[in-house]
Each structure stands twice: as C-alpha cells, then as structure tokens.
C-alpha cells in the first residue's frame with residue numbers, strides 16, 4: 001500500500017497583506033531528492049495553479 005510521505009509541508013503566511021506560500025522541510029532532504037509536500041492549506045477559497053509538471057500533480061496547490 002502506497003503511503004504518501006511528503007518531506008515538506010506547505011503553509012500560507014501573510015506578509016504585508018499578501019498571502020505567501022512557504023515550504024518547510026520535515027527532515028533533511030538529499031541533493032536531487034524530489035521535494036514533496038502535503039497539499040493542505042488553511043485557505044480553500046481560491047485555487048493556486050501548480051506548475052511543477054509532475055505526472056501525479058493535480059494541477060493546483062490547494
């Protein structure tokens with residue numbers, strides 16, 4: 001059974017009134033290791049397009 005275990009997590013912060021997505025690492029990440037993170041954001045009212053191009057990508061960040 002495949003379990004998605006992202007090595008990063010995303011968080012939305014507000015800087016000067018603008019929402020920013022910041023990615024935090026959960027652990028040490030090797031060089032060339034793919035950055036993955038759970039697409040759980042505290043805001044769901046607007047879709048943020050994802051441009052990562054991964055085949056498993058659902059196209060938005062939230």
Ligand SMILES: [Zn+2]
Pocket residue numbers: 050051052053054057058059060
């Ligand atoms: Zn993506």
